[in-house]
Amino acid sequence: MSTWLVTGGAGFIGSHLVEALLARGDSVRVLDDLSTGHRHNLPPGVTLIVGDVADPDAVGQAMQGVDGCFHLAAIASVEKGITDWLGTHRANLTGTITVFDAIRRQGGRIPVVYASSAAVYGDAASVPIGETEPCRPLSGYGADKYGCELHARVASHVHGIPTVGLRFFNVYGPRQDPKSPYSGVISIFCERIAAGMAITINGDGGQTRDFVYVADVVAALLAAMALRPADSPVFNVCTGRPTSVAALAALVADLAGRPLDARNGPPRAGEIRHSHGLPDRANAVLGLPDRVTLGDGLARVLHWMTEATR
Ligand SMILES: NC(=O)c1ccc[n+]([C@@H]2O[C@H](COP(=O)([O-])OP(=O)(O)OC[C@H]3O[C@@H](n4cnc5c(N)ncnc54)[C@H](O)[C@@H]3O)[C@@H](O)[C@H]2O)c1
Structure with a gap:
């Protein structure tokens, strides 16, 4: 039985992931400040730590003894990134560095799969958008998600932490x-x-x-955790x-x-007028089944x- 930390696990996507992990018999710990997530989203049997993902002590404690971390905690809002630029930056980018740094401080190589976003692309020159498209975010939210990817490279290349970033398109469910x-x-x-x-x-x-259904996003998260790559890849999670x-x-x-x-x-x-992604790389490397x-x-x-x- 493996033990997983899911940051943001009381939220929409996180709670579906938690269910899937429990269903396969794993143990789950959730770190969430309940700002948009809810206790009632969590099934019985989960350990909930109410805390801030940008708080090094809370993250360090939550990270103890886990086999991997799914990092989903974020203020998932372009609008909030406009009205509270600094606050969202702290949760979204500082929070992500705090996750990587907690692993570094423990001297471990705990793998991290983290939520990035199609917002990293900004207004792409053409569709469908592949992962090699330049990242030109048009929002603080997208800029911070791109920052997460850059720091994931650092986590991997400097500190030996295996990371996979998933650029979710419009998730629903x-x-x-x-x-x-x-x-x-x-x-x-x-x-x-x-x-x-x-x-x-x-x-x-x-x-x-x-629009990508949440169960397909969970499948991508689980497949990404099995990769343990050394080159900090990112994948689109979309339908095409x-x-x-x-x-x-x-x-x-x-x-x-x-x-x-x-x-x-x-x-x-x-x-942005048109946004749809190219799923081919994720399909090939993560072996994802047909989308819902x-x-x-x-x-x-x-x-x-x-x-x-x-
Ligand atoms: N839903 C989408 O379409 C979509 C698209 C692209 C990326 N994402 C990303 O996926 C992840 C999950 O998004 P979601 O749609 O489930 O949103 P959500 O708001 O339901 O979940 C985010 C969770 O993070 C928690 N959280 C926020 N700030 C926190 C902090 N400082 N410390 C601890 N917990 C905190 C919230 O309480 C919530 O439970 C986010 O990283 C988001 O940016 C979502």
């Missing part, structure tokens, strides 16, 4: 909080359309995104399939059996929302 101001478009559309409420589409709805926001709204309405009441609002300032289709994934979210409101 049950437990993504539609009430959070940082919530993804899918959880908001599903909640409102299923309740017969109107939705607002920013701009003309022609902007495209690569673009979906426009307008098409997404129509699909959700169809699946929910509701008429679509959509209004177009002003476009978001600085919003958008229709199946949305049906699961709608089902979860119905159950949750009963």
Whole structure:
């Protein structure tokens, strides 16, 4: 039986990972400050340490005796990165260095798989976006995620810590909080359309995104932990399939059996028009199976929302 530290394990993606680790009989410790995560996301049997990932003492204590660390704790919000630039930087980049440094201080080689983001690419010159595309982030959030990748190189090359970075595209699934101001478009559309409420589409709805189901993200995290590479690689975690926001709204309405009441609002300032990734490298190296289709994934979210409101 292995013991894993999952930072941010009480959050959306983290709690799905925790479930998968427990399901295979492993032991799980979670470090989370519960700023956006919730205790009730965690299944029984998990050790929760409530603490800050940028606090060296808390991370050092949480890291004791683990076989590996999945580092997901972050303020996962481009908007918060604008209004609280320094605060998000501390959680997102200082927090990541704190994780690597805790391992260095213990003199160990505990492997780390950490969450990066498609935000590292900024407005890429062409789609689909491969991992060799230049990183030109357009947000503090994206810049810090890129910083995490650069420090992961240092962790690996200078301190011998095996690291893998996963550039998640738009992740969706049950437990993504539609009430959070940082919530993804899918959880908001599903909640409102299923309740017969109107939705607002920013701009003309022609902007495209690569929506990846959370179970596929968990599969990528687990496969990445098995790699233990010496060259600190990064991989896209995406489907390679673009979906426009307008098409997404129509699909959700169809699946929910509701008429679509959509209004177009002003476009978001600085919003990237097209973003979808090239999954080939992750498929080849991580051996990932076919992704959950958008229709199946949305049906699961709608089902979860119905159950949750009963
Ligand atoms: N959801 C997506 O589409 C997406 C896309 C790209 C990257 N990511 C990354 O994946 C990771 C998980 O994101 P998520 O969608 O599950 O978000 P989430 O907000 O549900 O999870 C983040 C977790 O980190 C915790 N946290 C935040 N700051 C902390 C701190 N200083 N110390 C300890 N814990 C802290 C939160 O309480 C929460 O439980 C993040 O690193 C995020 O940047 C997510």
